[in-house]
Amino acid sequence: MKIKFPIKRLWALASIILLYSVVSQMVSTCNDYQQTLLVKAENKDSTYTEQIVTQIVVASKQSPLMAEYNGIWKADISDYSVFDEFSSQVVDNTIQVSDTQPENEQQVQNTPQVTESTTTTLIQKISTPEAFQQKLDSIPLNPKNDVGGSNPPAPHPEITMTVIDNTTGQQVTLSAYQVLCSLLQQELNNAHPEALKAQAVASYTYYKYYEQAFGQILGVNLKSDSQVYQSVKDAVNAVIGVAMYDSNGNYIFSPYCASTGGATASCADVWGGYRSYLVSVPSEYDNQFPWYYSMNANISQSQLKSKIENYWGITLPEDPSKWFEFLPVEQGGVLSGGFVGKMRIYKSDGSYKTISGRDMRNCLGDGIIRSSKFEISYNNGNFTFTSYGSGHGVGLSQIGADGYAKYAGYTYDQILRHYYTGVTVK
Numbered sequence: 001m002k003i004k005f006p007i008k009r010l011w012a013l014a015s016i017i018l019l020y021s022v023v024s025q026m027v028s029t030c031n032d033y034q035q036t037l038l039v040k041a042e043n044k045d046s047t048y049t050e051q052i053v054t055q056i057v058v059a060s061k062q063s064p065l066m067a068e069y070n071g072i073w074k075a076d077i078s079d080y081s082v083f084d085e086f087s088s089q090v091v092d093n094t095i096q097v098s099d100t101q102p103e104n105e106q107q108v109q110n111t112p113q114v115t116e117s118t119t120t121t122l123i124q125k126i127s128t129p130e131a132f133q134q135k136l137d138s139i140p141l142n143p144k145n146d147v148g149g150s151n152p153p154a155p156h157p158e159i160t161m162t163v164i165d166n167t168t169g170q171q172v173t174l175s176a177y178q179v180l181c182s183l184l185q186q187e188l189n190n191a192h193p194e195a196l197k198a199q200a201v202a203s204y205t206y207y208k209y210y211e212q213a214f215g216q217i218l219g220v221n222l223k224s225d226s227q228v229y230q231s232v233k234d235a236v237n238a239v240i241g242v243a244m245y246d247s248n249g250n251y252i253f254s255p256y257c258a259s260t261g262g263a264t265a266s267c268a269d270v271w272g273g274y275r276s277y278l279v280s281v282p283s284e285y286d287n288q289f290p291w292y293y294s295m296n297a298n299i300s301q302s303q304l305k306s307k308i309e310n311y312w313g314i315t316l317p318e319d320p321s322k323w324f325e326f327l328p329v330e331q332g333g334v335l336s337g338g339f340v341g342k343m344r345i346y347k348s349d350g351s352y353k354t355i356s357g358r359d360m361r362n363c364l365g366d367g368i369i370r371s372s373k374f375e376i377s378y379n380n381g382n383f384t385f386t387s388y389g390s391g392h393g394v395g396l397s398q399i400g401a402d403g404y405a406k407y408a409g410y411t412y413d414q415i416l417r418h419y420y421t422g423v424t425v426k
Helices: 007-040 046-062 064-076 080-090 116-126 129-137 176-187 193-214 230-239 301-312 357-364 398-407 412-419
Strands: 094-097 160-165 171-175 294-300 324-326 342-346 352-356 374-379 382-388
Touching (some): 176 230, 193 230, 193 398, 193 412, 294 301, 357 374, 398 412
Parallel strands (some): 094 294
Antiparallel strands (some): 342 352
């Protein structure tokens, strides 16, 4: 008796099994990708970032092509221009705040529908030989093969730092290597090696400045060796003991922030007290990661009115178009770097209160204004605040430093001398 062999059916079944295996692996990739982004977002705006990442992962599970897109680039999240192209087509970077929501609650809305055609287009745009070679040459970011492992002994073991362990509240003296690895892992763990080195030097100088100038011991979220990426360890090893000094040979005050929105702020404008090495300078690569470069946040007229009146104890006019006025440049309305200096809030009796851009940011919080470089617009019962950069804006821009290293070929000392004018790095 002849046995008929249903080749077509078996081939179809095999194809289904293969497809299921591939999709399962892609979903697993997305989970790793989510964890990587959440680690990168530590101490930045983790609530907002987690909301965005959740939507990214949901979209990825709905679309195998989107999952593959994530897999290609998760080995180099710091490629901000490509990553932002993905985010702009999947997540609308606008925070909506309505009257019915609790105060300070943030919600990302208006997520575009993810389609196969959208993701196919994206993949075609980045599926170059160089892109795939980068994937093949890179170790995926996950705890099993990127974190921990053997580490060469740190040079200059005699260099120590006394800090407060934020977990225990106890004062401890540890190797500068261990402290800086903890700081770097927290601040900038996935950037270009030269940007990592620049951050390590800025962090070390910052701590030494406070120790020298004020005898002040600063707190650190200490991390174990297994929690620190190898790239962070290598960067710290390369610059251990290197610091920045002023013309008198003293450690400089070396603040830093996530992004300066295209130009840094002067220390004198933000905290008072002129420092020749903390003047406004361009930061032309901040826009390589537009999530940190600019942010639109909407807040209803009634909720904004409540916040303003409660914070300053005033009564606003009925007409919302008459609430705010930015002063001209010659009256200190715009400071170096484009940051808001002075503005007025008008009261119902016709008088006004003069405040700074920092005052407005303190009133509304980082969920609405991420820096004191911002614009305000009003339309149909809602205000939109567009802020540029993230943080105080003084000194090194972490996003900008990564851009100068990646796109302009700057070494770590060139990056530092750009953001801290006239300093000595040694």
